[in-house]
Amino acid sequence: MTLRRAVGRFVTARGAMQALHFMPLKSFHLDVAYDAAVIVALRTARTTGDRTLLETLGIRDWLYRLQANELASLVADMVSGPVRLLEIGPAAGVLFEAVKLKGRSVVLTHYTGVGPAGERARFEMLHGDGTVPFTYTDRIELEDLDEDGGDPVLTVFNQNQAVRFGHGGDLDWAGAIAVARLPTLAALRVSLGRSATRMTVHGHRVVLPGLNDLRRRLRETARPWQVAVKPGFDAGLFLPDPDAPGDAPDTALCILLCRADADRQDGFEPV
């Protein structure tokens, strides 16, 4: 199907549907801009104690879509003592900043972000404040981090963030999660049916693992995986599947966590 797209600001008379005016916007005014803006808001809250920016509607909306606060809280719950964070798919590093805001509840000694090389300059500019030492790389051997004798590593697979830019579009996220060392946390857009290739509104083709297949795959690891599923979460990011029946949501956000102890996280269930 040939689709045409309009991206920008639509001006209407109050309460009307029909647009009176249209201002096209560039891609750097959208996801890239929102990520940078929430990093600034989180940083300001941390450095000044003033959370006013975090309470603005646009910032709250974007933080929710990225699940940044939710994931940062889970990081805080999953670790005790000094920890290194390894994030696969950080984009500009919103979660990194949200974890820094956790302050004393997370003793973050190092952060590694694994993302496309082309994003390095932006990441380094936004996080060059020296608060937490970090590395940005486009390739990593997961085992290397465990063998270096440093602080324990919590791995976060942040496909929910990466998918907005098509980062890791060819990565087998479910496969990588299944073999990751503990503790592990993941935010994954999934298909509620079978694994499906979908296109985002930004034109990136992404493979969404099927939820049931994912559950089965993780059960087979014999590890204590826990899951929380949010059907229909931010589903509009994906263009409609022409083969999908009806209007019921066919995608979901799946938050997964696994740690050595089997304590049940509030709101989660075993896979």
Add this chain to the structure above:
Amino acid sequence: MTSITMGAPAAATFPDFDPLPPDAGILARKIGEGSGLLALDSSTRVEFIDADGRHVHRYDVPDDSDLQNCGGYLDKILQYRSPELLAYLREAGVTVESFTSGRFPLLGTRSPMLDLAIHRLIRTLRKEHPRKRVSLFDLGCTVGEHFDLLDTMIRAESTTGETAADLLSYCGLDIAPLVLCAARELHRHVAPENFRLLHAEGSTIDLPDGSFDISLSVGVINSLGDPIGGTRKLIRLSRVATVLALWVADIDDGLWATSHRTTPTFLFGRNDLKALADAVPERRLLVADFIPEALSTQQSHFVGIDPSALASMGCYHLVVTSRSDVFPDFSPMVF
């Protein structure tokens, strides 16, 4: 070994479509004429239609200009700070020719061309007073990106490793707290006394006349609550020169239009420009450039402007100064 490599695959491209219905312009023009008693809403979204023109999909994102500006200007800073740009300017020189060569297309756009004029002033003032920092006031500073391009220009010309942090005393003012926070975060390497930020509406500047060597505003004066009074104040704030981009219409007295942000925007008329020329008697309005709105890359900036009216609008790049010796290539505005 579990190896993860992160790439960024290319995105599919979609042809654009014009989402406005054929009759949208009629009602919108009533707003443009100021005769439409309408409250306006806006939303930022991605819309798709199929080959038959049927709406297929809509995805809304936060409709917040501060967020969008923050990211847009951060993108500029990234480009201004790139080592490739610095190397290019070292080789090609900081000149109109190097800015307009097309090698770095961003350099040929409005804001960098105005920074080039500021750089000329900085170069002159440093020659005349080598030990004195040049002070610069930036009205509508957003994330402080002018500082970064000036820094790259200064680095490119310096044989002793000087930077903007060494030579400038910068003060930025903006109405949006978010962009000011971003400006602060991105310039922590500059001593706070040389990179000051003020949160205020630009018409309410409460600083003594002659507080700065140079003052600057790129279009923001059109959005002030008191555009004429605020701009006259901005001119008086400077001891040497004021660098401006301002939108005008070919009319005697200015008028209020509506921007796509649904906020009022003032278009200066001839009498308003005269009022600016009179802000400091010995100064003149020197015209660096004039971009007709019909050639602008953002022709949708104003809501409800009739295409014929658009032809009479444009943006002046001006330097308000008595130092015409610094700008022999700029023409004095004739009224």
